[in-house]
Amino acid sequence: MKNKSLAVAKTNFRNIKIAYALTVVIMVCMLVQDIGMLVIGRANGSGYYGIEGNMNVSFGNYLFLLIILSTFFIPLVNFRKVMNLGGKRADFFNGCALTYAIMAASVSLACVVLYLTYDRIMVSLLYNGGTLDVLYWFGWINNGAVIAFFQMFAFLFLLATFLHTLIAAQDKWYGWVADVLILAIISVFTPIAALRTSLVWFFNIIIFNSNAFVQIAACLILAVAIYSLNKLTFARKAI
Amino acid sequence: MIKFANVTKKYGGTAAVNRVSLEIPEQGFFCLLGRNGAGKTTLMKLIAGHVGSTDGEITVDGKRVSTGRMPECVNFIESGSVQFNMKVSDLIATAAALQDDFDRDFAQEMTERFELNTGKKFRQLSFGMKTMLTTIIALSNNSKIILLDEPTLGFDAIMRDQFNTLLLESYQAHPRVIIVSTHLIDEIAKIAERLIIIDSGKILLETAIDDLDEKAYTLSGSSSLVMPLLGGLNCIGKTAMGSVMAAHIYDNRINPPAGVAIDRLTLQDFFINIVGGKRNEK
Numbered sequence: 001m002k003n004k005s006l007a008v009a010k011t012n013f014r015n016i017k018i019a020y021a022l023t024v025v026i027m028v029c030m031l032v033q034d035i036g037m038l039v040i041g042r043a044n045g046s047g048y049y050g051i052e053g054n055m056n057v058s059f060g061n062y063l064f065l066l067i068i069l070s071t072f073f074i075p076l077v078n079f080r081k082v083m084n085l086g087g088k089r090a091d092f093f094n095g096c097a098l099t100y101a102i103m104a105a106s107v108s109l110a111c112v113v114l115y116l117t118y119d120r121i122m123v124s125l126l127y128n129g130g131t132l133d134v135l136y137w138f139g140w141i142n143n144g145a146v147i148a149f150f151q152m153f154a155f156l157f158l159l160a161t162f163l164h165t166l167i168a169a170q171d172k173w174y175g176w177v178a179d180v181l182i183l184a185i186i187s188v189f190t191p192i193a194a195l196r197t198s199l200v201w202f203f204n205i206i207i208f209n210s211n212a213f214v215q216i217a218a219c220l221i222l223a224v225a226i227y228s229l230n231k232l233t234f235a236r237k238a239i
Numbered sequence: 240m241i242k243f244a245n246v247t248k249k250y251g252g253t254a255a256v257n258r259v260s261l262e263i264p265e266q267g268f269f270c271l272l273g274r275n276g277a278g279k280t281t282l283m284k285l286i287a288g289h290v291g292s293t294d295g296e297i298t299v300d301g302k303r304v305s306t307g308r309m310p311e312c313v314n315f316i317e318s319g320s321v322q323f324n325m326k327v328s329d330l331i332a333t334a335a336a337l338q339d340d341f342d343r344d345f346a347q348e349m350t351e352r353f354e355l356n357t358g359k360k361f362r363q364l365s366f367g368m369k370t371m372l373t374t375i376i377a378l379s380n381n382s383k384i385i386l387l388d389e390p391t392l393g394f395d396a397i398m399r400d401q402f403n404t405l406l407l408e409s410y411q412a413h414p415r416v417i418i419v420s421t422h423l424i425d426e427i428a429k430i431a432e433r434l435i436i437i438d439s440g441k442i443l444l445e446t447a448i449d450d451l452d453e454k455a456y457t458l459s460g461s462s463s464l465v466m467p468l469l470g471g472l473n474c475i476g477k478t479a480m481g482s483v484m485a486a487h488i489y490d491n492r493i494n495p496p497a498g499v500a501i502d503r504l505t506l507q508d509f510f511i512n513i514v515g516g517k518r519n520e521k
Contacts, residue, residue, distance in 0.1 A: 007336035015323050083289070084320040084373070085330070086380055087337040089309060235307030239289040 008082060008095020009102065012074050015081070019069035027062050034059075037126050050126035058133030059122070060114035063107045067156055070103060071163035079168075083239045093230055096164065104156035111135060112149045143212045151212055154219035158206065161227040168233045175233075240264055240416060241286055241384065246295030248281050248440075255281040257440035258295070266383075268410050270431035270448070271420040272510050278440040279420040280317070283386040286418075287315035299384065311339070315386040316377035318370045318393070327364070327372055328357040331379075340381035345412075349375045349405060353398070367393035371402070378409045384416040391423055399423065403430050428506040438514045448506070453492060455509040459485040460499035468493065476512030487512040 034056075041049030074096055082092050112135065119131045135141040138155075140148040166182075169175030189195040206222065209215035241263040248256040256278045263269070273279045284290045285297055288309035296303060299310040322330060327350065335341040350357055353371050361369065374390045390406075391399045407430045410417055418435075421427050428434075428448055436444040458465050462484040469486055476487040487504055495501050504512070 004337055007333065010336075011323065011333055014325065014329075078323075081321055081323050082337065084316070084322055085334040085337050085376065086314055086341075088311065089307070091337065231307075235305075236291070238291075238306065239284070 004087070004091040005094035005098050008087060008091050009098040011082060011085075012070075012078055012096065012099040013102075015078055016066075016070045016073045019066055019073055022069060023063060023066040026065060027059070030057075030059060030062060034122060034126060041126070048125065048128060050128060053129040054127045055129035056122070056127045056131055058111070058115060058131040058135070059118050060107075060111035061133055063110055064156070064159075067100070067103055067107060067160050068163060070099075071160055072167055074099065075164055075168035079234070079237070080239055089234050089237075093234060096230075097161070097227060100157055100160035100164065104153050104160055107156055108149050108152040111152060112145050115141065116145060138207050139210075140212070147212045150216050154216040154223075155207065158219040158223040158226075161223040165226050165229050165233070168230060168237075172233065172236070240266070240300060242296075242298045243285075244296045244298075246285065246292045246297055248278075248285055248290060249293040254293075254440050256285065256292075259437075259440070259442050261435070261442055261445060263416060266414050266416050268406075268430060268432045269416065269418040269435055270424075270427045270433070271418050271435045271437065272422075272424060273420070273437040274514060277437045277514075279437055280388050281440075282437060283315055283388055283418065283420065286310075286384070287313045287386060289315060310384070312383040313386065314338075314377050314380045314382040314384070316373050316388065316390070318373065318387075318389040318391075320373055322361045322369070322373065324360050324362045326358060326360055327355055330361060330372065331357075331376065334376045334379070338380050342379045342381055345409070346375055346379040349379070352405075353401065365393070367395065367398055370394065371398070374402070375405075378405070381413055382415070385418070387417070387419045389420055389422070391421060391426075399426060403427070406430060424507045424510055425505060434506070436510065436513060443513060451489075451506065451509060452503065455487075455489050455504040455506075456492065457485050457487050457502045457504050457508075458495055458499055459483070459502065460495075464496060464498045468495065468499065475509075476515075489513065 038049050043049050079092060082095075083089075111133075115131075115133055115135050119133065123130060130136070133141075134155075135148050135152065138151075140151040143151065166175065166178060169178060185199075189199045205218045206215065209218065241261070243259045243261040246256060246259045247254055259282070271279050271282070281290065285292055286299065286304065288304045288306055291306045298304065299313060302308070302310065304310055323333070325333065331343070331346050331350070335343050335346070350372075353368075353375070355364075355368060355372055355375075361372070364372065370390060370393050374387060377385055377387060391402055394402060403426060406417065406419070419427055419431065431448055434444065434446055434448050434451065435442060458468060460483065462479060462482055465484050465486050469488075472488050472493070473490040474486050475489050478485050487508065489509070492501075
């Protein structure tokens with residue numbers, strides 16, 4: 001029995017070249033910037049090359065771009081091509097979930113490793129104001145690198161499935177309704193204190209939760225619930 | 240095997256397929272003819288579950304077809320279908336990984352026979368070669384039903400001949416339902432067994448091609464001799480020049496009187512007359 005979901009995932013990974021290219025370009029630019037600053041910076045007595053209080057976005061966090069861009073290319077471009085090669089909708093559905101799971105895990109692993117290595121070196125050399133890293137700002141790294149990896153994985157998987165679902169539905173009326181609802185929730189809930197509390201509660205559950213396991217479970221349950229809507233979307237999608 | 244029960248498919252307010260009832264009970268090689276925009280592609284997409292019907296019911300092997308329930312045994316390939324820009328060999332490998340009954344040996348043999356450069360990427364291929372690759376991928380699947388939409392678009396005469404041989408060999412190796420839509424009528428008539436003609440979203444005719452050899456003919460001669468014969472016949476078109484006329488008939492053969500010649504109607508002429516005959520007479 002062939003694993004057709006795995007075949008879809010492999011095909012997806014091979015056919016998001018623009019997402020790879022843009023991510024690499026951005027990361028190379030950041031790398032060049034860091035190297036340039038190191039080259040032109042002059043170490044003071046403490047061995048520090050940057051400007052006092054310098055901050056930068058964590059190098060690994062630029063990999064989020066890969067996930068975000070992939071959620072555009074996979075449903076909008078790859079779906080039809082997979083169907084043209086004789087793929088089935090159910091296999092595409094499962095294969096995309098596998099794609100995002102692998103991608104979220106890879107990006108999370110890279111982020112944790114880069115946070116603990118590259119970012120620490122750069123903080124000591126260039127950015128003594130620290131790095132803007134979700135691992136730090138969301139408090140996940142406080143739970144240790146392994147738990148932080150799983151927390152980031154769950155969050156990125158939720159992000160990927162949410163964007164995939166929303167983008168796939170853009171050729172349907174309910175996709176537009178979802179856009180309007182999201183905008184309405186953000187613009188109406190944010191300024192009104194009573195409603196803002198519910199937004200804060202929601203983000204506390206999926207991001208800032210003090211209990212890592214609850215945060216991971218909440219993200220994964222929500223991701224599965226949102227992603228299952230794709231069965232409806234793709235079942236009706238004409239090729 | 241395939242059954243349409245009063246099926247309508249509308250795009251906006253326009254019916255591409257209009258209350259079609261059709262049954263294909265067993266394997267066979269079908270030629271689907273129709274003018275541009277007649278509804279051929281939509282008919283095929285409905286069978287494959289690529290689009291859903293607006294009304295009516297389509298069943299394949301007794302199971303209802305919809306976009307949410309694409310039949311596993313149907314493989315539909317469009318000539319201009321977009322593919323991943325991968326090497327030919329990688330596209331075939333991907334198709335093999337995505338499909339249950341993919342015959343890689345057949346695909347390999349066909350790429351060699353049609354001199355497809357397996358190292359080239361899809362976008363580097365000519366239009367004809369892209370179509371050939373797409374068709375080879377479709378035929379390599381041992382599905383019970385293969386639907387090919389304009390498969391010879393962009394082919395030169397030699398490629399078309401080779402392609403028709405390929406279709407025939409594929410059909411002989413794996414007897415199944417093959418439906419080919421094309422405008423190159425007489426070429427496909429050499430290999431197809433049955434004919435479906437669609438016009439303005441409606442099925443005009445579904446018959447065996449051999450049947451046409453018997454029933455489609457032209458009566459020509461003096462108008463005064465030909466006209467009286469048409470009363471009891473299904474005349475699908477007429478052309479007149481002065482006092483001489485030719486009447487194109489789709490009906491049982493008759494023994495014409497002296498002075499009236501009877502000739503076989505080619506499939507192309509039959510198609511032109513049955514689809515546009517009334518319009519041509521105006």
